[in-house]
Amino acid sequence: xxxxxxxxxxxxxxxxxxxxxxxxxxxxxxxxxxxxxxxxxxxxxxxxxxxxxxxxxxxxxxxxxxxxxxxxxxxxxxxxxxxxxxxxxxxxxxxxxxxxxxxxxxxxxxxxxxxxxxxxxxxxxxxxxxxxxxxxxxxxxxxxxxxxxxxxxxxxxxxxxxxxxxxxxxxxxxxxxxxxxxxxxxxxxxxxxxxxxxxxxxxxxxxxxxxxxxxxxxxxxxxxxxxxxxxxxxxxxxxxxxxxxxxxxxxxxxxxxxxx
Amino acid sequence: xxxxxxxxxxxxxxxxxxxxxxxxxxxxxxxxxxxxxxxxxxxxxxxxxxxxxxxxxxxxxxxxxxxxxxxxxxxxxxxxxxxxxxxxxxxxxxxxxxxxxxxxxxxxxxxxxxxxxxxxxxxxxxxxxxxxxxxxxxxxxxxxxxxxxxxxxxxxxxxxxxxxxxxxxxxxxxxxxxxxxxxxxxxxxxxxxxxxxxxxxxxxxxxxxxxxxxxxxxxxxxxxxxxxxxxxxxxxxxxxxxxxxxxxxxxxxxxxxxxx
Numbered sequence: 001x002x003x004x005x006x007x008x009x010x011x012x013x014x015x016x017x018x019x020x021x022x023x024x025x026x027x028x029x030x031x032x033x034x035x036x037x038x039x040x041x042x043x044x045x046x047x048x049x050x051x052x053x054x055x056x057x058x059x060x061x062x063x064x065x066x067x068x069x070x071x072x073x074x075x076x077x078x079x080x081x082x083x084x085x086x087x088x089x090x091x092x093x094x095x096x097x098x099x100x101x102x103x104x105x106x107x108x109x110x111x112x113x114x115x116x117x118x119x120x121x122x123x124x125x126x127x128x129x130x131x132x133x134x135x136x137x138x139x140x141x142x143x144x145x146x147x148x149x150x151x152x153x154x155x156x157x158x159x160x161x162x163x164x165x166x167x168x169x170x171x172x173x174x175x176x177x178x179x180x181x182x183x184x185x186x187x188x189x190x191x192x193x194x195x196x197x198x199x200x201x202x203x204x205x206x207x208x209x210x211x212x213x214x215x216x217x218x219x220x221x222x223x224x225x226x227x228x229x230x231x232x233x234x235x236x237x238x239x240x241x242x243x244x245x246x247x248x249x250x251x252x253x254x255x256x257x258x259x260x
Numbered sequence: 261x262x263x264x265x266x267x268x269x270x271x272x273x274x275x276x277x278x279x280x281x282x283x284x285x286x287x288x289x290x291x292x293x294x295x296x297x298x299x300x301x302x303x304x305x306x307x308x309x310x311x312x313x314x315x316x317x318x319x320x321x322x323x324x325x326x327x328x329x330x331x332x333x334x335x336x337x338x339x340x341x342x343x344x345x346x347x348x349x350x351x352x353x354x355x356x357x358x359x360x361x362x363x364x365x366x367x368x369x370x371x372x373x374x375x376x377x378x379x380x381x382x383x384x385x386x387x388x389x390x391x392x393x394x395x396x397x398x399x400x401x402x403x404x405x406x407x408x409x410x411x412x413x414x415x416x417x418x419x420x421x422x423x424x425x426x427x428x429x430x431x432x433x434x435x436x437x438x439x440x441x442x443x444x445x446x447x448x449x450x451x452x453x454x455x456x457x458x459x460x461x462x463x464x465x466x467x468x469x470x471x472x473x474x475x476x477x478x479x480x481x482x483x484x485x486x487x488x489x490x491x492x493x494x495x496x497x498x499x500x501x502x503x504x505x506x507x508x509x510x511x512x513x514x515x516x517x518x519x520x
Contacts, residue, residue: 052314055351060417085417088348091315092477104476126425157320157345160476165386216364216420217352 002250003029003139004173006045017042017173030122030138030221047097050141050174051120053224056094057213058145060087062203062228066114069232074153084204084212089145089226090163095254097171103238103258104164107148111256112233114145115187115244117199119206120174121223126214133210136219139176142244142252143226144169169254170224178248180206188243189234197230199246262510263289263399264433266305277302277433290382290398290481307357310401310434311380313484317473318405320347322463322488326374329492334413344464344472349405349486350423355514357432363498363518364424367408371516372493374405375447375504377459379466380434381483386474393470396479399436402504402512403486404429429514430484438508440466448503449494457490459506 002017013036014029015022022040027033061067061081071078095101103111122138145168151161162168183199200206206227213219236242238258245251262277273296274289275282282300287293321327321341331338355361363371382398405428411421422428443459460466466487473479496502498518505511 054312057350081416083416085415086419087417088350088419090317090348090477092480092483155345156341156343157347159346159348159473163348164476165478213419216424217350218425220352223352 001176002173003050003176004045005048005050006040007048008040008045012048015040047172049094049096050171051222051224052091052094053222054220055217055223056089056091057086057223057225058089059084059202059204059209059226059228063197063201063230064203065197066228066230066232073232074149081203084209086209086213086225089158089168092165093163093168095166095169097169097252097254099169099254100166101144101146101169101242101254101256102166103236103256104160105259108150109235109237110149111236112147112149113187113189113236113242113244114147114229114233115185115195115246116143116145116229117183117185117227117246118143118170119210119225119227121219121225122221123219124221125210125219128211128214130205130207130211133207133214136210136214137206138221139174140178140246140249141171141174142246142249144242144244144252144254145226145229169252171252172250175249182248184247185230186245186247187231187233188245189236190241194234195231201230202227261436262433263310263436264305265308265310266300267308268300268305272308275300307432309354309356310431311482311484312351312354313482314480315477315483316349316351317346317483317485318349319344319462319464319469319486319488323457323461323490324463325457326488326490326492333409333492341463344469346469346473346485349428350419352425353423353428355426355429357429357512357514359429359514360426361404361406361429361502361514361516362426363496363516364420365519368410369495369497370409371496372407372409373447373496373502373504374407374489374493375445375455375506376403376405376489377443377445377487377506378403378430379470379485379487381479381485382481383479384481385470385479388471388474390465390467390471393467393474396470396474397466398481399434400438400506400509401431401434402506402509404502404504404512404514405486405489429512431512432510435509442508444507445490446505446507447491447493448505449496450501454494455491461490462487
């Protein structure tokens with residue numbers, strides 16, 4: 001099932017997406033909801049951020065090739081994480097499918113995409129075993145962990161390298177039925193595949209990250225966990241169109257524009 | 261004016277605190293609200309977290325003595341930040357005044373308090389100058405940035421050292437009229453002052469942090485910015501009562517208990 005958060009005629013709601021039809025619902029998608037009887041054509045609605053997370057978790061370095069290539073680019077030695085320690089991103093940076101990533105005037109040319117699988121938590125959970133970890137998962141969406149590498153190297157925190165407004169596109173919708181083993185991520189730049197990897201080929205699995213994180217942190221409905229990326233990105237320029245496709249989920253599409 | 265978020269008879273609401281009387285309100289404290297006509301005695305209500313932040317900002321190292329003492333304790337050289345780069349904490353860890361900080365079973369004895377001034381953002385804001393920075397501030401409360409130093413040193417992220425459930429007490433209420441220059445922070449352990457410093461004696465001022473952060477990140481009503489701490493903390497044990505007092509705002513009181 002696909003959940004879409006959308007706006008039409010000034011009202012924002014969740015709907016179930018079937019083909020190109022949005023079946024509008026009311027209530028709480030994580031607990032009790034019902035259909036309103038209204039439907040819309042997908043082309044007629046504005047797609048919104050799938051969910052504003054309470055806590056915005058991010059795995060960071062979670063694919064071996066990405067760690068090596070990232071280290072090479074900033075001139076340090078690769079530091080493969082020894083343990084699954086979750087990190088964070090900031091809510092202000094989120095934008096929806098179709099919205100522009102705005103590169104600040106003072107950013108360098110080193111602006112990169114990172115196509116990521118995003119886990120949406122659906123149930124309050126603490127102390128989950130790896131075997132039970134996926135029981136708290138509501139569904140999956142796609143994220144683009146846009147990064148300014150010069151700031152990432154120079155700054156003490158990620159506040160502007162990764163959390164500048166618009167640097168966290170997420171969407172287009174939430175897919176609840178996913179076979180993790182079959183997912184494949186393709187990142188296209190202006191229509192051409194530039195990065196491609198088996199999505200679940202992670203250093204630490206989703207189950208392991210949920211298990212470890214939930215030993216200390218209660219997960220809540222609407223929390224998101226971005227699972228990291230593989231490979232690397234070319235430098236992105238004004239006008240570039242970046243599409244992150246994860247097979248079985250969809251395609252997250254955003255144009256990059258440089259602030260005037 | 262003091263805003264208090266409270267629960268009574270199963271209902272959570274905001275009220276205005278005058279002396280020991282809570283004057284109940286309805287609406288949005290950041291825009292349009294009104295009094296309901298109901299009042300409660302402070303002693304009769306459960307105090308809640310003042311606000312669940314959308315983005316949870318934290319200045320981290322922002323007082324010179326703390327940076328030096330913290331470095332000494334983990335055996336590294338002091339690294340005084342050269343620029344005001346904001347960091348983050350996680351929403352799951354927040355608890356209210358009066359609730360217990362639960363030290364996990366596997367934590368070491370190196371559990372410390374950090375008494376901090378907390379800025380509550382009241383208006384959407386971007387690109388604020390230092391001169392205009394405080395125009396987006398709704399008020400101030402108090403935070404205790406509880407930290408497990410062994411994990412803080414060993415881990416790649418702060419997920420358990422600083423963001424374990426209950427490690428972020430915040431409250432007891434929001435004070436909107438504050439003279440920053442006059443504030444003084446006293447942290448008491450079991451009734452005895454152990455840390456004391458002029459609250460506004462920061463490396464980078466609130467105005468400067470808001471100015472720099474807002475160049476890249478839009479601030480939203482309900483966002484919080486924790487401003488860091490001075491001095492250091494003894495190791496905290498099961499049963500310890502920690503009170504963070506900031507003169508003119510109030511006292512945040514939480515007992516520390518070790519998980520059974």
